[in-house]
Amino acid sequence: MSALNPTVQAYGELQAAFDYYNRALFGGELPFCLITMQREKRTYGYFSARRFVHRQDKSMTDEIALNPSYFGVVPLLEILQTIVHEMAHAWQLHFGEPGRRGYHNTEWAEKMEAIGLMPSRTGKPGGAKTGEKMADYAIGGGLFMLATAELLTTDFRISWLDRFPPVQPGVASILAGMEGGEDEEDSELAGMLSPVMVGGRSNREKYRCPSCKVQVWGKPGLSLLCGFDECKAARFELVGQ
Structure with missing residues (x-):
């Protein structure tokens, strides 16, 4: 058990990432x-302008929200990309012209590209650069990747991970890789994570693929087949049955 206060450590790490990228990519x-x-369901994070007001002096501040449900099942690079993605929204609010609510416009897209993240509606090369719901990917040799490479030479980490990530095909694939991989620490960690169906576990049962050991929660009586090629449509079993 970590001797540090979990709240101080978890939020301190996120603040450290914000401070670092503010200096490295946004000139402070x-x-x-x-x-x-x-x-927040089905999102890694979001930016909310002037969301909080101080009770005494009535000053306002923006919010950058991050979804901890994914911290244990996506690469650290994706968590850092999310932070910088939302920081680009903060930059546009204070130094540019944001689009209508929820819309990622050309100015935002150009700023993202300038700091080394390529906006893409699909999250892959060739996707539209503007739109309502946008993902991004890191540009090889770009400022974000160079800054991140430098950050990762330090002892920076995201220490606290949600043990109950939401069930999604990508999450299941990552967990299967962790459990079957050569990294002993990752394999042990995967055994401590229990994916759950979005919406909670009330009146639900846990099922496990007998081949890759991926676990999911679902309503009683489901007949589930694993979709991974190597599992050859193995039928999920009730855990404990």
Whole structure:
């Protein structure tokens, strides 16, 4: 068990990432914001302008929210990309012209590209650069990757991981790789994570693929087949049965 206060450690790491990328990618121009963790469904994070107001002096601050549900099952690079993606929204609010609510416009897309993240509606090369719901991918040799490479030469990490990530094909694949991989630490960690169906586990049962050991929660009486090629449509079994 870590001797550090979990709240201080978890939020301190996120603040450290914000401070680092603010210096490395935004010239230290971004004002402070309130970083929160929110389990918003089907999103890694979001930016909310002037979301909080101070009770005494009535000053306002923006929010950058990150979804901790994915911290244990996506690469650290993706968590850092999410932070910088939302920081680009903060930059546009304070130094540019944001689009209508929820829309990622050309100015935002150009800033993202300038700091080394390629906006893409699909999250892959060739995707539209503007739109309502946008992903991105790191540009090889770009500023983000260079800055991140430098960050990862330090002892920076995201220490606290949600043990109950949401069930998605990508998450299941990552967990299967962790459990079957050569890294002993990853394999042990995977055994401590229990993917759950979005919406909670009330009146649900746990099922496990007998081949890759991926686990999911679902309503009683389901007949599930594993979709991984190597499992050859193995039928999920009730855990404990």
